[in-house]
Amino acid sequence: MNLLGLLWANMFRKRVRTNLTLLSVAVAFLLFVLLQAVATAFEGGADVAGADRLVVGSKYSQIENLPYSQRQQILGVEGVEAITHSSWFGGNYQDPKNFFAKFPVEPLSYFDIYREFQLQPADALERFAQQRTAVVVDVALAQRFGWEIGDVIPIIGTIYSKADGDRLWEFELVGTFSENGEASSFPLFLMHYEYFNESIAFGKDQVGNWTVRISDPERAGEIAQQIDALFENSADPTRTATEDENNRQFARQLGDMGFITSMIMAAVFFTIILLTGNTMSQALRERIPELAVLKTLGFKDSTVLCLILGEAVALCMLGGAIGAGLAALIGPGLAGAVEGFFGRFEVTWVGVVSAIGLSGLIGLVIGIIPALSAQRLAIVDALRK
Amino acid sequence: MTAAVVCKDLAKQYTKGREVVPVLTGINLSIDTGDFLALMGPSGSGKTTLLNLIGGLDVPSGGEIIVAGDSLAGMNSSALAKWRSEHVGFIFQFYNLLPVLNAQRNVELPLLLTKLSRKQRQANAATALEIVGLADRAKHKPGELSGGQQQRVAIARALVADPDLLVCDEPTGDLDRETADEILELLQVLNREHGKTVIMVTHDPRAAEFARRTLHMDKGKLVSAQEAVA
Numbered sequence: 001m002n003l004l005g006l007l008w009a010n011m012f013r014k015r016v017r018t019n020l021t022l023l024s025v026a027v028a029f030l031l032f033v034l035l036q037a038v039a040t041a042f043e044g045g046a047d048v049a050g051a052d053r054l055v056v057g058s059k060y061s062q063i064e065n066l067p068y069s070q071r072q073q074i075l076g077v078e079g080v081e082a083i084t085h086s087s088w089f090g091g092n093y094q095d096p097k098n099f100f101a102k103f104p105v106e107p108l109s110y111f112d113i114y115r116e117f118q119l120q121p122a123d124a125l126e127r128f129a130q131q132r133t134a135v136v137v138d139v140a141l142a143q144r145f146g147w148e149i150g151d152v153i154p155i156i157g158t159i160y161s162k163a164d165g166d167r168l169w170e171f172e173l174v175g176t177f178s179e180n181g182e183a184s185s186f187p188l189f190l191m192h193y194e195y196f197n198e199s200i201a202f203g204k205d206q207v208g209n210w211t212v213r214i215s216d217p218e219r220a221g222e223i224a225q226q227i228d229a230l231f232e233n234s235a236d237p238t239r240t241a242t243e244d245e246n247n248r249q250f251a252r253q254l255g256d257m258g259f260i261t262s263m264i265m266a267a268v269f270f271t272i273i274l275l276t277g278n279t280m281s282q283a284l285r286e287r288i289p290e291l292a293v294l295k296t297l298g299f300k301d302s303t304v305l306c307l308i309l310g311e312a313v314a315l316c317m318l319g320g321a322i323g324a325g326l327a328a329l330i331g332p333g334l335a336g337a338v339e340g341f342f343g344r345f346e347v348t349w350v351g352v353v354s355a356i357g358l359s360g361l362i363g364l365v366i367g368i369i370p371a372l373s374a375q376r377l378a379i380v381d382a383l384r385k
Numbered sequence: 386m387t388a389a390v391v392c393k394d395l396a397k398q399y400t401k402g403r404e405v406v407p408v409l410t411g412i413n414l415s416i417d418t419g420d421f422l423a424l425m426g427p428s429g430s431g432k433t434t435l436l437n438l439i440g441g442l443d444v445p446s447g448g449e450i451i452v453a454g455d456s457l458a459g460m461n462s463s464a465l466a467k468w469r470s471e472h473v474g475f476i477f478q479f480y481n482l483l484p485v486l487n488a489q490r491n492v493e494l495p496l497l498l499t500k501l502s503r504k505q506r507q508a509n510a511a512t513a514l515e516i517v518g519l520a521d522r523a524k525h526k527p528g529e530l531s532g533g534q535q536q537r538v539a540i541a542r543a544l545v546a547d548p549d550l551l552v553c554d555e556p557t558g559d560l561d562r563e564t565a566d567e568i569l570e571l572l573q574v575l576n577r578e579h580g581k582t583v584i585m586v587t588h589d590p591r592a593a594e595f596a597r598r599t600l601h602m603d604k605g606k607l608v609s610a611q612e613a614v615a
Contacts, residue, residue: 001486001490001493001503002497002503003497005490006486006494006497009483009485009486009490010485012485013484013485290481290483290484293477293481296442296469297469297475297494297495297498298466298467298469298471298498299466299470299498300462300463300466300467301463302463379437379442379443380437383442383477383481
């Protein structure tokens with residue numbers, strides 16, 4: 001036995017209590033690591049966007065559509081090389097839980113602007129452009145649902161129905177695409193805009209937003225101002241931003257995930273500090289005569305302080321490691337389940353290590369008062385208790 | 386014979402609010418190395434306080450105390466802790482073993498403060514348990530041992546660092562007569578055969594008979610046997 005052995009033996013003196021405390025700390029850090037991954041996923045989408053593209057959306061809200069008639073005016077702005085558009089379709093495939101983004105797009109202009117997407121098979125783009133009921137999807141989506149080329153995919157419209165009131169939309173899969181050889185973190189289902197626009201019962205000749213490619217990324221701000229100036233006094237004013245900023249705005253509409261996760265974790269950790277702190281204080285009260293015996297045998301006040309502090313830190317770090325380890329284990333499974341809701345959900349080593357570090361810090365906060373009390377114990381008084 | 390303990394005009398007082406309560410006054414005492422001293426007296430006479438001062442568990446309010454050649458009055462808490470670990474073994478009425486550790490590990494505790502290797506610590510603890518006749522109970526936790534066995538483990542713990550002095554506060558106070566006699570005989574063996582100086586506080590005149598000599602205390606002072614009886 002050594003001092004660590006003594007610390008360990010004391011930590012598990014009441015197994016049920018210690019295990020319950022470990023469980024609560026572990027759950028807190030499981031939440032911490034997973035929520036951190038969620039917050040990172042929300043910001044992650046912003047980082048992959050190119051700076052040579054600008055997104056033109058409604059000035060008022062991302063859910064406001066813009067008239068198709070703006071297309072030529074935007075194309076006329078100096079520095080705008082190409083333009084395409086996309087719209088939010090909504091809709092469910094089989095079950096609302098099978099969430100993924102569905103956009104009506106102009107096939108040729110879309111893939112001209114999003115050149116990082118590579119389509120397969122070779123004639124996919126041609127078929128997509130020619131066949132109005134065709135769709136192309138991210139390769140990850142096709143793998144997820146086991147779709148193959150030629151499959152007919154039914155989507156139930158939740159926003160848009162056809163002019164005859166029918167909500168069933170059927171599409172034929174003609175190709176898949178990947179992003180620079182990898183499945184996208186935000187897998188898309190792209191349908192033909194003309195088919196969509198002609199079929200819908202309302203909201204014709206509108207788009208969700210425009211995406212333009214500009215000739216000089218250095219002039220992005222200037223070009224954005226020029227585009228917005230075109231529509232400033234119209235019924236449909238715009239707000240033009242880089243894709244990066246646009247993605248951030250989208251995430252902000254859902255809520256400030258960083259702030260929300262921080263608030264949740266602050267509440268969880270506050271509770272953990274109170275509960276575990278109370279447990280540590282109780283454990284200390286039960287052991288006052290034993291601590292006095294240790295001092296009697298020659299253990300210095302500082303050694304006793306370190307033993308109690310070490311116990312609190314070890315308890316929290318063990319719980320933190322269990323929680324973070326569990327998060328790392330279940331993270332990949334969760335990533336599959338939440339795919340499509342937001343960007344790439346990934347439990348990182350940085351998240352795991354920061355959780356263990358934070359658990360140690362919380363252990364210090366929890367342990368410091370009981371440890372100081374133990375350090376100050378007067379042997380003669382404590383032996384009488 | 387050299388003195389193991391010397392107390393000169395030793396005093397101890399406590400403060401309760403504004404009131405100063407004297408517990409020990411004018412204690413002058415010399416205990417030879419290899420002595421076995423019984424300290425007797427009624428409750429509140431100051432026996433345990435004197436024992437605590439001799440063992441370096443408390444500091445005097447006045448006077449001087451020299452134990453094993455070291456003056457304790459000037460030592461701070463850290464120095465006193467180190468001194469205790471090297472010079473004094475403690476035996477309590479209620480054994481005060483750590484319930485989470487088995488007998489072997491309880492005995493090993495004082496050696497954690499030394500530079501001995503793990504193997505050496507274990508060997509020394511085993512020897513101490515053998516001396517007290519509990520080698521076969523090394524892996525048992527205190528809750529699995531009788532009161533007498535627990536006190537033997539406590540004695541082994543007090544012995545294991547090979548201190549000069551054993552201070553015993555009512556070591557048989559929680560034991561039946563037969564077991565108490567066994568413990569007292571063990572203390573006698575440690576005193577006579579291992580040369581340990583033993584200071585024992587007791588209420589029990591029969592226990593005191595195992596000592597080489599007995600001192601009496603009353604109202605914070607050392608008194609003669611006649612005064613104590615009176």
